[in-house]
Amino acid sequence: MEEQEKVVDLLTDIKGLLAHNKKTFNVEDLAQYTGLSKSKIYKLTQLKLIPMGNNPHIRQKFFDKDTIDNWLLGEPDVSDETLEHRFNKSLVINKRKL
Numbered sequence: 001m002e003e004q005e006k007v008v009d010l011l012t013d014i015k016g017l018l019a020h021n022k023k024t025f026n027v028e029d030l031a032q033y034t035g036l037s038k039s040k041i042y043k044l045t046q047l048k049l050i051p052m053g054n055n056p057h058i059r060q061k062f063f064d065k066d067t068i069d070n071w072l073l074g075e076p077d078v079s080d081e082t083l084e085h086r087f088n089k090s091l092v093i094n095k096r097k098l
Helices: 001-019 026-036 038-046 066-072 080-097
Strands: none
Touching: 001 080, 026 066, 038 080
């Protein structure tokens, strides 16, 4: 039984490594790849602070791995405080438009 658990763990690790070889990520993949939470990724997409695909016919968010790598190396400020401040500022602006 212990041997089977080791095999399952190994296969899980391999699956995770293979996921990082993908060229395009969805939110789940991006969260695993970057270590950012899904909620933080959604906030970044809402504020347009993260580079993502812009196909209007697809509701799901997709991200190009190479573009994300460049964005991450650009040292973006994705701290919770900064995102919360920018998100709240965006809400106030949108309320004024209504």
